[in-house]
Amino acid sequence: MKKIDIKDYSLENLRRLFFERDIKKFHADHVFKWCYRERLEVFDNMSDISKNNREFLSKIFYFSEIFPEKRHKAKDGTIKYLFRLNDKETIETAFIPEKNRNTICVSTQVGCKFRCKMCASGDKGFVRNLAVSEILNQLLSVIDDNSLEKIDNIVFMGIGEPFDNYGNLCESLEIITDKKGLAVPAHKICVSTCGLVPEILAFSHDFPKIKLSVSLHACDDMLRDYIMPVNKKYTLKELTGALRKISLNSRHKVTLEYVLIRNKNMRDIDINNLAKIAKKITAKVNFITLNGEKDGLIGPDSKELEEFLRKVKKTDIQFTVRKTRGKEISASCGQLRTGETADER
Numbered sequence: 619m620k621k622i623d624i625k626d627y628s629l630e631n632l633r634r635l636f637f638e639r640d641i642k643k644f645h646a647d648h649v650f651k652w653c654y655r656e657r658l659e660v661f662d663n664m665s666d667i668s669k670n671n672r673e674f675l676s677k678i679f680y681f682s683e684i685f686p687e688k689r690h691k692a693k694d695g696t697i698k699y700l701f702r703l704n705d706k707e708t709i710e711t712a713f714i715p716e717k718n719r720n721t722i723c724v725s726t727q728v729g730c731k732f733r734c735k736m737c738a739s740g741d742k743g744f745v746r747n748l749a750v751s752e753i754l755n756q757l758l759s760v761i762d763d764n765s766l767e768k769i770d771n772i773v774f775m776g777i778g779e780p781f782d783n784y785g786n787l788c789e790s791l792e793i794i795t796d797k798k799g800l801a802v803p804a805h806k807i808c809v810s811t812c813g814l815v816p817e818i819l820a821f822s823h824d825f826p827k828i829k830l831s832v833s834l835h836a837c838d839d840m841l842r843d844y845i846m847p848v849n850k851k852y853t854l855k856e857l858t859g860a861l862r863k864i865s866l867n868s869r870h871k872v873t874l875e876y877v878l879i880r881n882k883n884m885r886d887i888d889i890n891n892l893a894k895i896a897k898k899i900t901a902k903v904n905f906i907t908l909n910g911e912k913d914g915l916i917g918p919d920s921k922e923l924e925e926f927l928r929k930v931k932k933t934d935i936q937f938t939v940r941k942t943r944g945k946e947i948s949a950s951c952g953q954l955r956t957g958e959t960a961d962e963r
């Protein structure tokens with residue numbers, strides 16, 4: 619019989635699983651607490667469970683693990699991990715320590731289907747969704763590797779499209795936010811999407827307190843079709859319509875991610891359109907200069923950036939400019955995985 623991975627189940631589902639196997643439901647709470655609060659993954663040492671029960675549990679259940687195959691530390695302290703999964707596939711995770719908080723950036727899929735022009739994540743195509751345990755193990759491995767007492771911030775901005783793996787994303791979020799689990803407050807978590815409208819609406823209902831970022835990157839359909847082909851399925855009108863709907867019902871402002879690409883999306887008309895969209899959905903905008911070069915797309919130089927921001931300041935757009943972290947370690951989505959050669963496998 620194939621053993622069941624404890625880390626694939628939220629507490630509620632683990633209780634159900636234990637109940638179905640005639641194990642007292644409260645033992646699910648014990649195991650859950652040992653795993654996520656105490657970081658203990660051996661049934662043998664779980665002192666509040668009887669020896670018989672521990673033996674029984676270890677016959678049915680196990681705790682999966684992932685180990686970093688590569689670990690690149692940048693001068694600014696950012697650590698990029700490349701994890702090898704059981705089926706030999708790879709994913710990336712970033713740990714970004716800052717003065718007052720630490721952030722972990724996690725992946726949700728192996729590869730990506732959405733093929734955004736500037737993003738390396740889909741370069742090798744889409745392979746598969748990550749299991750709940752694989753999403754969690756990224757966090758747990760970074761916690762263990764850095765002896766963290768807690769995680770301050772989690773961003774779902776690694777490889778893959780979180781909303782294309784909706785079920786496993788939600789189950790992992792249950793565990794991450796559970797007080798008996800990783801106990802990360804919902805408002806310290808941000809999920810970023812390329813713009814899958816049905817899931818955006820479902821998510822704002824299922825997890826109203828978790829922050830939402832939407833990768834916009836262009837403000838007219840022609841340019842967005844080119845930069846983000848997902849726009850052909852969910853147009854700007856549909857996307858901004860959905861975002862307006864949720865902004866009316868939510869306490870949180872949606873963040874619009876806007877990657878700056880030289881000679882593409884930095885025109886005056888883009889600024890005007892962006893101001894209109896941001897106003898319509900009362901969103902904040904986060905500008906990011908394109909990291910690296912891909913298909914002839916590059917970011918602005920500092921002068922172009924300055925000039926662009928000078929114009930943005932004349933509008934009522936509420937914005938931030940994201941610093942590029944870990945540049946020399948290929949810290950943007952999928953860059954480490956793409957740089958890996960087949961020989962290294």
Ligand code: SAH
Binds near residue numbers: 811877
């Ligand atoms: N699929 C999700 C989350 C993953 S990407 C999404 O599309 O939002 C996280 C963010 O990094 C997205 O805004 C993405 O567009 C951006 N990004 C991808 N490649 C980049 C690059 N080379 N430079 C800067 N930002 C990049």
